[in-house]
Amino acid sequence: MIEMRNIRKIYQLGDEEVRALDGVSLRIEDHEFAAVIGPSGSGKSTMMHILGCLDVADEGEYLLDGRDISDYTDDQLAEVRNRKIGFIFQQFNLLQKLSALENVELPLIYQGVPRVERQKRAHDALELVGLGDRMNHRPNQLSGGQQQRVAIARALATKPELILADEPTGNLDSHSSAEIIGLLHRLHEQGNTIVVITHDNDIAEEAERIIRIRDGRIVSDERKGAS
Amino acid sequence: MIEMRNIRKIYQLGDEEVRALDGVSLRIEDHEFAAVIGPSGSGKSTMMHILGCLDVADEGEYLLDGRDISDYTDDQLAEVRNRKIGFIFQQFNLLQKLSALENVELPLIYQGVPRVERQKRAHDALELVGLGDRMNHRPNQLSGGQQQRVAIARALATKPELILADEPTGNLDSHSSAEIIGLLHRLHEQGNTIVVITHDNDIAEEAERIIRIRDGRIVSDERKGAS
Numbered sequence: 001m002i003e004m005r006n007i008r009k010i011y012q013l014g015d016e017e018v019r020a021l022d023g024v025s026l027r028i029e030d031h032e033f034a035a036v037i038g039p040s041g042s043g044k045s046t047m048m049h050i051l052g053c054l055d056v057a058d059e060g061e062y063l064l065d066g067r068d069i070s071d072y073t074d075d076q077l078a079e080v081r082n083r084k085i086g087f088i089f090q091q092f093n094l095l096q097k098l099s100a101l102e103n104v105e106l107p108l109i110y111q112g113v114p115r116v117e118r119q120k121r122a123h124d125a126l127e128l129v130g131l132g133d134r135m136n137h138r139p140n141q142l143s144g145g146q147q148q149r150v151a152i153a154r155a156l157a158t159k160p161e162l163i164l165a166d167e168p169t170g171n172l173d174s175h176s177s178a179e180i181i182g183l184l185h186r187l188h189e190q191g192n193t194i195v196v197i198t199h200d201n202d203i204a205e206e207a208e209r210i211i212r213i214r215d216g217r218i219v220s221d222e223r224k225g226a227s
Numbered sequence: 228m229i230e231m232r233n234i235r236k237i238y239q240l241g242d243e244e245v246r247a248l249d250g251v252s253l254r255i256e257d258h259e260f261a262a263v264i265g266p267s268g269s270g271k272s273t274m275m276h277i278l279g280c281l282d283v284a285d286e287g288e289y290l291l292d293g294r295d296i297s298d299y300t301d302d303q304l305a306e307v308r309n310r311k312i313g314f315i316f317q318q319f320n321l322l323q324k325l326s327a328l329e330n331v332e333l334p335l336i337y338q339g340v341p342r343v344e345r346q347k348r349a350h351d352a353l354e355l356v357g358l359g360d361r362m363n364h365r366p367n368q369l370s371g372g373q374q375q376r377v378a379i380a381r382a383l384a385t386k387p388e389l390i391l392a393d394e395p396t397g398n399l400d401s402h403s404s405a406e407i408i409g410l411l412h413r414l415h416e417q418g419n420t421i422v423v424i425t426h427d428n429d430i431a432e433e434a435e436r437i438i439r440i441r442d443g444r445i446v447s448d449e450r451k452g453a454s
């Protein structure tokens with residue numbers, strides 16, 4: 001499903017060069033559940049933005065379902081992001097003027113889902129993350145962990161094949177975290193491919209494969225014992 | 228040092244009433260190290276904003292050093308916030324147009340600290356959280372955990388007596404978290420009063436007192452065995 005070959009992402013700030021990714025190669029098959037772990041600033045979010053077609057590498061290739069994304073037009077990329085990928089952002093990226101429900105509906109609007117159906121699906125996604133009683137709140141009328149859960153609901157409402165979650169439980173108590181972990185587990189069982197960046201050992205333990213990143217490089221990549 | 232009496236904070240959204248805090252009473256003495264834990268949406272950040280004089284309760288009293296803050300003028304409140312309290316926000320609240328160094332200097336500018344000294348102190352605070360090589364980056368040129376550490380450095384640069392930390396390690400790996408926990412521990416030993424909202428058991432274990440919140444109320448408040 002996913003293949004990165006020798007990916008580099010290099011930022012130039014004045015005479016400082018930051019190698020956010022410094023030669024990353026990685027294959028993720030359909031239906032895998034992989035956790036990405038590593039120190040703060042090691043390149044995890046940068047890698048995930050490239051996986052999610054939200055950013056472009058400076059060097060190397062990224063193939064999605066066998067096709068190099070540098071061959072996609074902008075419209076095709078937008079289509080892939082909208083239909084195939086659900087992205088849960090580390091800092092949520094919710095629209096401040098829209099309610100929780102409207103935020104979750106947004107990707108469904110882009111998919112052309114009719115109003116009644118999309119409101120139902122957005123409603124169900126918010127119920128699934130325990131926010132049934134917060135649908136009409138805007139982000140600044142929600143707690144940190146509630147905003148995080150709206151971001152999760154929004155990523156899942158389109159039922160994407162590939163779920164990319166950047167630290168989805170960073171603001172959640174252990175009970176809410178356990179619910180999100182259970183949810184990711186069920187989605188995996190239903191056939192989705194899941195890549196989670198996490199500092200939470202409970203999530204890493206749920207994954208079948210652990211990819212460790214340090215200083216913009218993969219330093220280990222291990223599948224757990226077969227089950 | 229801090230006393231809350233029967234504090235209520237009630238939001239009205241249309242015909243929905245949200246009791247973010249529903250009768251909270253609490254005393255925190257000088258030099259205590261308290262952890263606040265509880266489910267997502269239970270009222271922790273709301274309580275901390277009132278403690279930090281960033282928000283005002285709808286009912287009840289809040290006394291800081293024996294004085295009711297409703298007696299303070301706006302200027303006096305701003306002075307208290309700037310000189311006495313260091314607040315680490317759950318969502319960082321950094322200024323996007325300023326570099327990490329400039330963000331950390333800001334409270335020192337308000338204190339009238341001369342330029343050479345404030346740059347040194349801001350520099351040192353960023354070194355302390357491991358960001359010596361990221362001083363000139365703006366927030367959108369930093370990782371999530373790096374932004375979180377800038378927020379921590381900014382809160383500590385003024386050497387405040389009272390440190391209020393809202394989930395300071397939510398975006399940090401275990402190594403960076405351990406460093407921040409060690410830092411809070413040292414500040415406590417140096418005589419500061421520390422209140423930390425956290426979902427991280429390692430921080431809660433470091434505290435001498437654990438305050439549990441649920442549905443806007445304190446449900447338990449226990450000091451650990453005397454040491």
Ligand SMILES: Nc1ncnc2c1ncn2[C@@H]1O[C@H](COP(=O)(O)OP(=O)(O)OP(=O)(O)O)[C@@H](O)[C@H]1O
Nearest residue numbers: 141143144145146238247267268269270271272273
């Ligand atoms: N402006 C507002 N209008 C309406 N409700 C609000 C507003 N701000 C907060 N709330 C509600 O108040 C409750 C408490 O919010 P608070 O941010 O204190 O929770 P929290 O304990 O910090 O949660 P978390 O662990 O998720 O950060 C939440 O249920 C939230 O939805």
Ligand SMILES: Nc1ncnc2c1ncn2[C@@H]1O[C@H](COP(=O)(O)OP(=O)(O)OP(=O)(O)O)[C@@H](O)[C@H]1O
Nearest residue numbers: 011020040041042043044045046368370371372373
């Ligand atoms: N626009 C930019 N300009 C310069 N450097 C950048 C930029 N964006 C990110 N960086 C740097 O690239 C590195 C990798 O950032 P990234 O966000 O991928 O880290 P991360 O592993 O997700 O960290 P965290 O666990 O703290 O979220 C960091 O050291 C960061 O400072």
Ligand SMILES: [Mg+2]
Nearest residue numbers: 045090370371
């Ligand atoms: Mg990140």
Ligand SMILES: [Mg+2]
Nearest residue numbers: 143144272317
């Ligand atoms: Mg909070």
